[in-house]
Amino acid sequence: xxxxxxxxxxxxxxxxxxxxxxxxxxxxxxxxxxxxxxxxxxxxxxxxxxxxxxxxxxxxxxxxxxxxxxxxxxxxxxxxxxxxxxxxxxxxxxxxxxxxxxxxxxxxxxxxxxxxxxxxxxxxxxxxxxxxxxxxxxxxxxxxxxxxxxxxxxxxxxxxxxxxxxxxxxxxxxxxxxxxxxxxxxxxxxxxxxxxxxxxxxxxxxxxxxxxxxxxxxxxxxxxxxxxxxxxxxxxxxxxxxxxxxxxxxxxxxxxxxxxxxxxxxxxxxxxxxxxxxxxxxxxxxxxxxxxxxxxxxxxxxxxxxxxxxxxxxxxxxxxxxxxxxxxxxxxxxxxxxxxxxxxxxxxxxxxxxxxxxxxxxxxxxxxxxxxxxxxxxxxxxxxxxxxxxxxxxxxxxxxxxxxxxxxxxxxxxxxxxxxxxxxxxxxxxxxxxxxxxxxxx
Amino acid sequence: xxxxxxxxxxxxxxxxxxxxxxxxxxxxxxxxxxxxxxxxxxxxxxxxxxxxxxxxxxxxxxxxxxxxxxxxxxxxxxxxxxxxxxxxxxxxxxxxxxxxxxxxxxxxxxxxxxxxxxxxxxxxxxxxxxxxxxxxxxxxxxxxxxxxxxxxxxxxxxxxxxxxxxxxxxxxxxxxxxxxxxxxxxxxxxxxxxxxxxxxxxxxxxxxxxxxxxxxxxxxxxxxxxxxxxxxxxxxxxxxxxxxxxxxxxxxxxxxxxxxxxxxxxxxxxxxxxxxxxxxxxxxxxxxxxxxxxxxxxxxxxxxxxxxxxxxxxxxxxxxxxxxxxxxxxxxxxxxxxxxxxxxxxxxxxxxxxxxxxxxxxxxxxxxxxxxxxxxxxxxxxxxxxxxxxxxxxxxxxxxxxxxxxxxxxxxxxxxxxxxxxxxxxxxxxxxxxxxxxxxxx
Numbered sequence: 001x002x003x004x005x006x007x008x009x010x011x012x013x014x015x016x017x018x019x020x021x022x023x024x025x026x027x028x029x030x031x032x033x034x035x036x037x038x039x040x041x042x043x044x045x046x047x048x049x050x051x052x053x054x055x056x057x058x059x060x061x062x063x064x065x066x067x068x069x070x071x072x073x074x075x076x077x078x079x080x081x082x083x084x085x086x087x088x089x090x091x092x093x094x095x096x097x098x099x100x101x102x103x104x105x106x107x108x109x110x111x112x113x114x115x116x117x118x119x120x121x122x123x124x125x126x127x128x129x130x131x132x133x134x135x136x137x138x139x140x141x142x143x144x145x146x147x148x149x150x151x152x153x154x155x156x157x158x159x160x161x162x163x164x165x166x167x168x169x170x171x172x173x174x175x176x177x178x179x180x181x182x183x184x185x186x187x188x189x190x191x192x193x194x195x196x197x198x199x200x201x202x203x204x205x206x207x208x209x210x211x212x213x214x215x216x217x218x219x220x221x222x223x224x225x226x227x228x229x230x231x232x233x234x235x236x237x238x239x240x241x242x243x244x245x246x247x248x249x250x251x252x253x254x255x256x257x258x259x260x261x262x263x264x265x266x267x268x269x270x271x272x273x274x275x276x277x278x279x280x281x282x283x284x285x286x287x288x289x290x291x292x293x294x295x296x297x298x299x300x301x302x303x304x305x306x307x308x309x310x311x312x313x314x315x316x317x318x319x320x321x322x323x324x325x326x327x328x329x330x331x332x333x334x335x336x337x338x339x340x341x342x343x344x345x346x347x348x349x350x351x352x353x354x355x356x357x358x359x360x361x362x363x364x365x366x367x368x369x370x371x372x373x374x375x376x377x378x379x380x381x382x383x384x385x386x387x388x389x390x391x392x393x394x395x396x397x398x399x400x401x402x403x404x405x406x407x408x409x410x411x412x413x414x415x416x417x418x419x420x421x422x423x424x425x426x427x428x429x430x431x432x433x434x435x436x437x438x439x440x441x442x
Numbered sequence: 443x444x445x446x447x448x449x450x451x452x453x454x455x456x457x458x459x460x461x462x463x464x465x466x467x468x469x470x471x472x473x474x475x476x477x478x479x480x481x482x483x484x485x486x487x488x489x490x491x492x493x494x495x496x497x498x499x500x501x502x503x504x505x506x507x508x509x510x511x512x513x514x515x516x517x518x519x520x521x522x523x524x525x526x527x528x529x530x531x532x533x534x535x536x537x538x539x540x541x542x543x544x545x546x547x548x549x550x551x552x553x554x555x556x557x558x559x560x561x562x563x564x565x566x567x568x569x570x571x572x573x574x575x576x577x578x579x580x581x582x583x584x585x586x587x588x589x590x591x592x593x594x595x596x597x598x599x600x601x602x603x604x605x606x607x608x609x610x611x612x613x614x615x616x617x618x619x620x621x622x623x624x625x626x627x628x629x630x631x632x633x634x635x636x637x638x639x640x641x642x643x644x645x646x647x648x649x650x651x652x653x654x655x656x657x658x659x660x661x662x663x664x665x666x667x668x669x670x671x672x673x674x675x676x677x678x679x680x681x682x683x684x685x686x687x688x689x690x691x692x693x694x695x696x697x698x699x700x701x702x703x704x705x706x707x708x709x710x711x712x713x714x715x716x717x718x719x720x721x722x723x724x725x726x727x728x729x730x731x732x733x734x735x736x737x738x739x740x741x742x743x744x745x746x747x748x749x750x751x752x753x754x755x756x757x758x759x760x761x762x763x764x765x766x767x768x769x770x771x772x773x774x775x776x777x778x779x780x781x782x783x784x785x786x787x788x789x790x791x792x793x794x795x796x797x798x799x800x801x802x803x804x805x806x807x808x809x810x811x812x813x814x815x816x817x818x819x820x821x822x823x824x825x826x827x828x829x830x831x832x833x834x835x836x837x838x839x840x841x842x843x844x845x846x847x848x849x850x851x852x853x854x855x856x857x858x859x860x861x862x863x864x865x866x867x868x869x870x871x872x873x874x875x876x877x878x879x880x881x882x883x884x
Contacts, residue, residue, distance in 0.1 A: 035555060044511045076477065
């Protein structure tokens, strides 16, 4: 993409209400614009990151055997009355009346609806286990939206729902998601820890939140320090028994504030007692028959008996992850994108737009990186070098290639790695090859 | 995908309210489920088709130089008050009050919001032309939703918005979309005709609807018969003057009911007077300063003068296209998917699940087609042949490979082309190669 043709409205000033890094940088880097309190437009560059995160989540869900579908945003209140949640949910639910006076709502979650879909079509144990998911916008009418998209009102969530014949089988479904989540976050460059969590309005008795540590996190969390750097599961055989792999992690203490047991925590070696601020980027639940019993979601067992199915639900905060990644990866100059989610693979800075040689070398690098699938952003605008450098640092692409008259006299361009600040003087060809090689196996 | 693991809840009976082919088959083939009047869940197979259509729309928008972003579904009423549309829009707008008593709405379209985004960030003629689009769920509270997703309440639309310095430039933006749309529909196997159209609540004085002809179309349309089979533009140089290509089409009569001029139509040769039913699958508008003037969306011209920008908007009914394609391509047995949007490339029917040779040959075909990117659906369920054949015809994958004990004795499987009914007896290798070759250049 040529910057001159793109839509990247940067802000010079940080809006006063933006107190955390992600909120500040997403506004300044032209990734989003607030439309109403807690409701944002995703401008082109923010949208690209959102889509990349969504795609990683999707791939790991598919790998775990979950099947994608899409439920609507607007739901009928009737289903929520069947489960008793319509009255229980409180003012965070956006309640709507349609032109015929029917009670509707903007879905904050989908347990009730997916249970209805399941019960209307699945009859036999032969169709189990089943895990269905969708990636859809949700609305929670937060009383005080803040921190940009980290605590917005309209947000994108992946929510999966599992259906099993028994509590034992449901645990297997739970384990699949547990491990798939760890791989998901690792692919985005995040160190996420699964922590024992409260179940809140979803219900159930087994639940984990996936937390990334960040000073700006909203909640206090406690865990064994070794969990933070434990490598992700990697390749998983989802048809095998996953309990040992899950148990290996559950053996180490990790709990959110609500579930914290100070006595247990105190038993850890002093140097392993990690208490920190955390950002919730996922939450999984096993809640058994909580929805399937009142909604009569039953299947015929192999013995010909009607059995109420056991369910779990599994959420990933897709839009929130954009902020979470920035909280985990930025410096005083701006964002530092992990390669897997960066909006563009590299930036090309032409220091002499209109100069024949600088234009020609820049265009050539642009064409070759584009052909190699790196999707570069070419700064072909007529600004001063200082403006260009700070702009490129702010938006945080992992690599920058600077093409300027001084270097070109010696046949070189400069490659800067954003994360380390490391600079290399290379021929244009070598610069291209270096960047292509850095993106192999991403 | 193995059918035994998939979620494909077929219906034996056609629901009574489903009167047109797409509504009927989408329900029977387990593509969707109604949740409330005019509000549907996209079950896995329907979702796959929806995503493929969305991706074709996206690619053609990108090619035309439009830039993707994403605006939220919930909008503040304030913007709509600025343009006077909040009161003008009528009961089709879903009006919402949030917990703080603020007037909100579920966006039926986004002219007001995109104009606000534009005016808050673009200042100079140098940033024009600009065309921004998003693919987002919309809501129109139809008084009587019907025909399934063809006239639903919650629907997926691609809407693009162009910003130009003058009426002349705006016409260039209009022409880009005009031609890009024709390529878009052609890629889905549709013959769409651009017809002079009324502008309705969007406004403006230049507008075309893109119509596909179908007996079940909601509106009457009139056009020169040659337009229906005119080939799509194909490769377009979007930086060139596109007016001649557009004029070539506009030279032939084509109008929707509201814009029909019976006298003009009567001047066509009798055998070229085509009057038929049509389905609207796109609508483009040039409306000049209608939104930019009241909302003060201005840029500085090269002469240093403030100029109100000229705008257009361009919609494609993404979810409606799923139905439109089925209306255009089905028979009495079910759907016939064009290769470009089919949920799976081919179906594999194993007539003897559990039989060693049939299983082994089926698995081998499944593995090889999967590796070739054909994304086959493998019917590994334990049903009778008749059930399997009619199920596969109903869901309409373009090719079926039937693996049965009788053919295997002679080393052959049967390949059926769904659209023509043509059957070929081939070795498994030849069958695989045939299908792979049929998907080349799709």
